[in-house]
Amino acid sequence: MNRYPLWKNLLVAGVVLFGAIIAAPNLFGDDPALQITREDGAPLAAATIDVVTSALAAAEIEFLSTEVDGGAALVRFGNVESQLAASTVVREELPFHVVALTLAPRTPVLLSALGLQPMSLGLDLRGGVHFLYQVDLDTALTQYLQTFESDIRARLREAGIRNRVRVNGDFVEVPIVDREQLDAAGDIVYSLDPLLNISSATFDGDPGFRIALAPMQVTERQNFAIQQNTITLRNRVNELGVAEPVVQRQGIDRILVQLPGVQDPSQAERILGATATLEFRLVDTENDPFDAERRGRAPLNSILRFDTSGVPVLLRRDVIVSGDQLTDATFGYSQGQPAVFVRLNNQGANRMLEVTQANLNRMMAVLFIEEKPEIIERDGEQIMRTTREETVINQATIRGVFSSRFQITGVSPFEGQDLALMLRAGALATPIVKVEERTIGPSLGQDNIERGRNAVVLGFLLVVIFMTLYYRVFGLIANLALFANLVLIIALLSLLQASLTLPGIAGIVLTVGMAVDANVLIFERIREELRNGNSPQASIRAGYDKAFSTIADANITTLIAAVVLFAFGTGPVKGFAITLTLGIVTSMFTAIIGTRAVVNLIYGSRQVGSLSIGGQAAPA
Secondary structure (H helix, E strand, C coil): CCCCCHHHHHHHHHHHHHHHHHHHHHHCCEEEEEEEEECCCCCCCHHHHHHHHHHHHHCCCCCCEEEEECCEEEEECCCHHHHHHHHHHHHHHCCCEEEEEEEEECCCHHHHHCCCCCCCECHHHHCEEEEEEEECHHHHHHHHHHHHHHHHHHHHHHCCCCECCEEECCEEEEEECCHHHHHHHHHHHHCCCCCCEEEEEEECCEEEEEEECCHHHHHHHHHHHHHHHHHHHHHHHHHHCCCCCEEEEECCCEEEEEEECCCCHHHHHHHHHCEEEEEEEEECCCCCHHHHHHHCCCCCCEEEEEECCCCEEEEECCCCEEHHHEEEEEEEEECCEEEEEEEECHHHHHHHHHHHHHCCCCEEEEEEEEEEEEEEEECCEEEEEEEEEEEEEEEEECCCCCCCEEEEECCCHHHHHHHHHHHHHCCCCCCEEEEEEEEECHHHHHHHHHHHHHHHHHHHHHHHHHHHHHHHHHHHHHHHHHHHHHHHHHHHHHHHCCCECHHHHHHHHHHHHHHHHHHHHHHHHHHHHHHCCCCHHHHHHHHHHHHHHHHHHHHHHHHHHHHHHHHHCCCHHHHHHHHHHHHHHHHHHHHHHHHHHHHHHHHHCCCCCCCCCCCCCCCC
16 A cells, blocks of 8 residues: 555645745735835825825826835825826925835735735846946056055155155156165065066156056956945845845946846935945144135145035044944944944054044044046046045044944934945945936836746646646646645745746746656656556555656756856846746655655555556556
8 A cells, every 4th residue: 555644644735735825925916006205215204195195186096095114105006007107296296205116015914914925026027226337447446556656655754765656647656856765766666566567757857667557457456346346236235135136247347236126216326326435533623624614725734624514624634444444334323313333343443442542532523435426528528537525424522432333423314324334335446337227117027927927827737738638637636736836936935035037937937847747757657567567556656666766866967057057147047046946846845745645645545446547557
């Protein structure tokens, strides 16, 4: 007899039932919707909903419902046409708000209370935002040259050699004031890097050296800038909480970013493109900042900056700690006030400890530095220009000694969250500028969803018809397992929140065919055993046992290919690899363990004369 123990039958039933519950939210679909938020990130006013509903009523646009969740308003519609029409009306009515097209799940309250949610959909299915950024490689090279400039200046100063080192275009110029020190300066310059192209030159009558990067160094630095910016953008995307984003290099100097399901494109653009850092400096309280503003220059060893209200502030030229020494930054509240909690590395902590010990009861300021790139047209040619904004966002008296951990106050909740996010994700190696932006609406995604669903359903029905006609009862059992396999794949995608894309749907369709392959191998083996004169019970046992190794080998090799695709692929390729991998795992369970459990329930506990499996049946 072929029987499973009770626990194994319960296990199969429990897994399928659990999968069905997890996959259930996908049955209810989505509503086309508008998500409305304020541009400054502040909570939405209650009166805004009234403004929206009145505007829609005046435009005779029907909507299903309105709701407020987490400071954002969500307006649901019955169709995409109403959604698109409402988008235009609401944008005109609320000029200082972000109105984003989205899809809102219709998940019942009971399932939502259990934390269940439908599958996450990729950019091509759900819609989202597509950005293409250009990296300022010229600035990257200038920054690299500035590191050599600083190094040379420091070494010459230590050696007591008077100089006027400066970066001029693609060169570092090293004029030596005293000709007698030229040889000693040459020893220092030529010891910097053997790859540098160094030549003798004269600058306004002073002898010296002209330093240029070698072609290999230029290429390496440009590649570094692209790679570092790609990593930083990926970190920032992760902080935004976007599922399955695409962040990859495109061409020589561009980076592609795709954010499926993003509901606030303005926030994504603001976070991704910002080049922000902090500097901590002592406040110059000995001089009058208003007098410095009137004269147009700061006193010696000080710099003139302005706070968020436009009030002038004098800061000491020496930087205590800079943004590259931050290891973590989180947003929170301190005594009811918004604050950014900062942690420094060892070098920064030691420096902060020294300064706070020596400057108790003095003022220290936080200087926020942001570089904003833009493309301008000059002489008929588009060039990239970077503007640098420096703002004093906080001034506080040093009341105690601190080192590695402290907090920044004086920011709004919106500013604090963005500042913490940018500092935590890291600074861009060089500025970037957006050269292309596309928003893919949910209507196109819905069309792709319907086509993908039709492909899966058609493939499933064809397999069901073939298996039923060719293998009869055993074919029906295989079809039942195939349906359970689809349910489990959807359940795993919903549970893991792995984004489903069009290539992912292709992976599911492929899995449908592969899943039934295992049953074909088993059923053909059972047929062979029956033709050899074995009893039905012995044929069932031999069919499953002898076909297992073949099925396992075939699935393992496919699984290896899927893992390689996931490891080396990006975006859509990974989506295909994920669904293929999940399909292999679930098909092994349903096609082998699941079908045998059903076969055992039908045939295993009784004597049978023949099996309804097509072909010749064996005598009892």
